[in-house]
Amino acid sequence: MSDLRISRRAALAGASAIMAWAASPARALLQAAELDVPASVDALIAKMTLEEKAGQLNLMAAAWSGGVATTLNPPSSGPSFDGQLGDAVAGKLTGVFNGNGAAMARRMQSAVMRESRLKIPLIFAADVIHGHRTIFPVPVGEAASFEPDLAERTARVAASEAAGAGIDWTFFPMVDVARDQRWGRTMEGAGEDVRLGELFAAARVRGFQGRDLKANDAMMACVKHFAAYGAAEGGLDYNTVDVSERTLREVYLPPYKAGFDAGALSAMASFNEISGVPAHGNPWLLDTLLRGEWGFKGFVVGDYTGDEEMIAHGFAKDSRDATRIAFLAGVDMSMQSNNYFLHLPALVRDGDVPEERLDRSVRRVLAVKHALGLFDDPFRRIDPKREKARTRTKANLAVSREAARKSIVLLKNDGDLLPLPRTGRKIAIIGPFAEGKHDLNGPWVVYGDNAQAVDLAEGVRAAAGTSNVTVTLGSKVEEPLPGGIEAAVAAANAADVVLLAIGESENMSGEAQSRTEIVVPAPQQALAEAVAKTGKPIVVVLKNGRGLALEGAVKDAPAILVTWFLGSESGNGIADVLFGAYSPSGRLPVSFPHDSGQSPYYYDHKATGRPAPNLTEPYRARYRTTTNTALYxxxxxxxxxxxxxxxxxxxxxxxxxxxxxxxxxxxxxxxxxxxxxxxxxxxxxxxxxxxxxxxxxxxxxxxxxxxxxxxxxxxxxxxxxxxxxxxxxxxxxxxxxxxxxxxxxxxxxxxxxxxxxxx
Incomplete structure (x- = not known):
């Protein structure tokens, strides 16, 4: 249990922070950066107890959630649904996230609007990252389309589906510039380039929020992770970031600014520290820059227990100290730690946090709820009939298929092996991703179901018939399959062309999935080497959530398609490209290095004083075995x-x-x-x-x-x-x-x- 006593040093620091805030010339500037709200909001705040105010800044994971949602965040011993319902009625929380659809939302909102003292509507949030029920390519894959308008349209579909299920707010877009492909969360963003990142950030915000944030098919966007999470040392998730302010402003900050300029009304603080100061406790980042310099008018939410984690960072003594630091730094709303509800009232009573600051954060949250139309109609997005009517419609699936094929990148096509003829050739689909309802949607999907997605074999058979297509796994993703290589070689020998479906599984990419070697796993590489020895033409169909360092038979295959994780219409989108119904138009949003050891690698690096144009000149800025270039x-x-x-x-x-x-x-x-x-x-x-x-x-x-x-x-x-x-x-x-x-x-x-x- 955390020590709730506060040290003399911490008390003095808190008092100093209050005096500094009161005297700061930034105070007036920050007060100007607020949403306009009706007088009724301030009248409501005047009626609230300190505990009710803290409750409006307290966001918790839904106790009634889907099975997938419970696996996406660290486990916690939360209340039962009835217990959470009681907390909501008592004013102890502002809303919940990753809940179980319109039925759950209706029960909670009905109870709050009927039984709570102040009748402040709940807000319902979710991780709608690349689709709700209809799933689109992972964001880095969608960025390969180089079509921001496409991202705006897929976000529009996702917003319509999710808002139909009672969701008001998505924790997306993730706009972190990712320059180290070892970082698993590369798949959530737009890749390594600043300009591409800006354009996709703005497009996704526009798509989710629509033309009218109060519309029942619109939801609030959340620009994350603020800031520079993609610069984590060693590509290690949650790790330290240490960059100059120049690099921060030139490389990492512009996509966030683009998202806020597009109208996003929420920001999420990042897990990382920047130059020794955790983002959750960084007043320069969250107040001076975000609100003062940029004029951001929404609210800042912490990431999952991010305020509490400042204790492990060595930046806060205990939960109370972490609450004080995060709140005074500019984190308006705490996620999942429950710290704000537990400690903010006492911090105000003890003089460690000004009540004016508390009121201002509550006003921001209520202003956003007002902007979302929740005070006008708390049930505007909660309609089980609408939820069903909007889910996985033919039109939505058509957009998913379009996005899938536009996200595919053709790296190599020696001898014009592709496109394949639809008839007259025997096709062997080989590899762990050849067939099966798995690894299709990709990481960070809360509500989608792989069982509803189209796999590669289905797509190929739909395009080329069933009689000339065979399927052989050959290996598992990270383990050999007994007899697998022998069966794969036999299948290849009996075919005219091989589709080698290899790469990463869903659990090898995404949050907490950093990799030291960004290569095809060894059992699959061995499979590729064996199949290549048959001499049959090979089309590598690569599944991945990051740039990879390709080796051996995979690198040498005559044709290579980067297909990422494409979502609901995976197999159909790939088949469209394989058989020429669509000419590939995707381009890499991340560099594929020659070797994992080049990481972090990105195209817009500096020349250095000793550029390395080739491998012949000694004493140059290169590794012993490769130039400072990318393979692709x-x-x-x-x-x-x-x-x-x-x-x-x-x-x-x-x-x-x-x-x-x-x-x-x-x-x-x-x-x-x-x-x-x-x-x-x-x-x-x-x-x-x-x-x-x-x-x-x-x-x-x-x-x-x-x-x-x-x-x-x-x-x-x-x-x-x-x-x-x-x-x-x-x-x-x-x-x-x-x-x-x-x-x-x-x-x-x-x-x-x-x-x-x-x-």
Missing amino acids: PFGHGLTYGVIEYRGLELPQSMGWDGTLTVSATVANTGKRAAEEVVQLYIRDRVGSVTRPVRELKAFRKIALAPGASEKVTFTLRRADLEFIGLELKPTVEPGTFDLWIAPSAQADGVHGTFDLVKA
């Missing part, structure tokens, strides 16, 4: 067309207050229609702060018929050339810039230079 870089992906870049049109200079219009012609000289993601990169050759070797500034996805070409034009402004300068503020300097219009971060495409000129 960010932005890479092939189509079934043949794409050429030519005809760069680039002015020699750009005026200080002007714009630069640049264009190139992109042609499809192949015999099949294609979609190409045309990418614009720059490099600032000389700066007062060293600049990356390339930075993505814009991209366009275009459709090209066989033999067609299109002139693709981009416009740059001076703001597009800014970086965080020596004064830790955005700046730009005259000078020479390299520019590429290219198909990836490592491809030349067409390349030229221009000068930014200051008059």
Whole structure:
């Protein structure tokens, strides 16, 4: 049990914090960053006891939840449903998360609105990460589409389904820039690039919140994890982050800012510390930056027991101390620890927390409940009939299939092995993911069911018939299967082509699933080597939630598809690409390194004073066995067309207050229609702060018929050339810039230079 006594040092620190807050010039600025609320909200706050106020800042996991939900968070000994219902009526909690649908929500809300003293509606939240009942590709896979509009549409579908089930609030989007593929939570975000991260963050917020947050098909978004969780040392979940403020502002913060600018009304504090200060106890991060500098008007929720975990960090003495620190730092609402309800009233009575601060956080929470329409109609999203009507409709599944095929990345297609003909060839599907209702939806799915998803064999048989398709597992995911390799070799020998379905299982990616070696597991690699020796053409169908280091027969296969975890329509989406119903258009949002030991690897690294263009020059910035490049870089992906870049049109200079219009012609000289993601990169050759070797500034996805070409034009402004300068503020300097219009971060495409000129 935590020691509830407070030390003299802690008491003095608390008193100092109160005085500092009262005297701070930031106080007025922060008070301005609040949602407008009706006078009735302040009148309600005036009636509340300290315990009722603390209850509005206390969020707990639903006691009545689905089986999946209980496995996604650390176990805790919570109350029974009847006990939680009593807590809700007594005003001890603001709402619950990951509950069991509209029926549960109706029982709880009915009890609160009928029996509680103040009749403050509950808020219902959930981890709706990449779908509710209809499941879409994992977010990093969806980012491979390079279509933010697609992400907005899938979020819209997810919001409609989830809101139909009584859910007001999702803990998404996760916008952490992930540059170390060992980190399991890579699968939750948009990958390694800042610009791509910004665009997908904003799109997902718009999709969930819709045009009217009070609509019964809209739900509040939560931008997480604030901040820089993706920079965890060693790619280890929950680990320390230590970055400069410049790197924080230039790399990690922009996607959060984009999400808040798009209208997100909640933020979630991250588990990590930043430069020695846990995010849950960081007033610079949560108040000075988020509210003061950015003007954020919503509320900040802690992550699951994140306030309590400051004790293990060595930042707080006990639960009471952790509560004081988190609350004064700017965490408005505590999740799952129950600390705010247990300790905030006493902290206020003892003078360690100003009641004005408590009232302000309560006002934020009530203002958001008002914005969600809960005070107007506490049951606006709670309708069991609507829940059923919106679930897994034909239209929703069609969007899932579209998202699945648009998320697939064709890494390699030697000899134009793909697309496969629908008839006339015997197909052997081999591998642990060849068939079966498992590992289809992907990690972080609370309400979806793998049993309802389409597996690879189903999709292939639907497209190519059943008579010419065989299925052989060959191995388990992380263990050999007795006799498996022998059976797989026999199946390969009897076929014309092999679909090798290998990669990661759902429990190898996601939260708490960091990996030291980002490779295909050894039993599957052995399977691949054995099948390759048959000499039959192999299409690797890779299942993964992160960038992988491919080896041996997997790396050498003539065709490789990155299929991530694609959700409800997995098998159909893959079959669409395999048989040419859809020409692959996905591009990598994360780099695939040559070797695990390169981690963290990302395309927009610095050149260093000793760049390594090849393996022949000694004393260069490279490992002994590889250059500082990727096997498959960010932005890479092939189509079934043949794409050429030519005809760069680039002015020699750009005026200080002007714009630069640049264009190139992109042609499809192949015999099949294609979609190409045309990418614009720059490099600032000389700066007062060293600049990356390339930075993505814009991209366009275009459709090209066989033999067609299109002139693709981009416009740059001076703001597009800014970086965080020596004064830790955005700046730009005259000078020479390299520019590429290219198909990836490592491809030349067409390349030229221009000068930014200051008059």
